[in-house]
Amino acid sequence: MHTRHEALVSASADTVFALAADVEQWPSLHRAYRWCRVLARTPDGLVFEMAGRIRGWPAWWTAVQERQPAARRLIFRHIKGFTTGMWVAWSLHPEREGTKVIIEHDLVIRWPLVGRPVSNLIVGPFFIDWIARQTLAAIKQAAERT
Numbered sequence: 080m081h082t083r084h085e086a087l088v089s090a091s092a093d094t095v096f097a098l099a100a101d102v103e104q105w106p107s108l109h110r111a112y113r114w115c116r117v118l119a120r121t122p123d124g125l126v127f128e129m130a131g132r133i134r135g136w137p138a139w140w141t142a143v144q145e146r147q148p149a150a151r152r153l154i155f156r157h158i159k160g161f162t163t164g165m166w167v168a169w170s171l172h173p174e175r176e177g178t179k180v181i182i183e184h185d186l187v188i189r190w191p192l193v194g195r196p197v198s199n200l201i202v203g204p205f206f207i208d209w210i211a212r213q214t215l216a217a218i219k220q221a222a223e224r225t
Contacts, residue, residue: 080203082184084211089177090222092151098218099153099169100146102127109217133206182211
């Protein structure tokens with residue numbers, strides 16, 4: 080399963096990066112995120128648990144966040160929960176009108192025989208696509224208010 084979402088945000092790359100990197104505040108940006116708990120902090124990121132309701136369904140996961148401010152990238156690797164193994168990359172590209180934000184998700188659920196179809200036909204289009212759109216819209220709105 081691969082998804083890609085893009086938006087042009089009328090704000091600086093630094094502003095967008097700060098908002099996207101601050102996962103602890105995501106629950107205040109969109110109601111789909113219920114809570115976020117940081118488990119460990121590193122010089123380049125953190126390990127966190129997050130929970131929410133994705134299209135009304137309860138969701139919980141643990142992820143490692145890697146911050147690459149010089150490259151204007153954020154990498155997330157899901158290490159626990161239903162989306163274990165998912166890789167998420169945020170790339171920020173300064174443009175004259177603001178910042179182009181690209182979010183990509185890659186996931187193949189590791190279930191014998193049905194993992195790929197479940198990832199491609201259900202999890203990706205129904206859950207990941209929805210939450211990625213919601214998150215990107217929330218970050219865009221918050222950045223443009225700043």
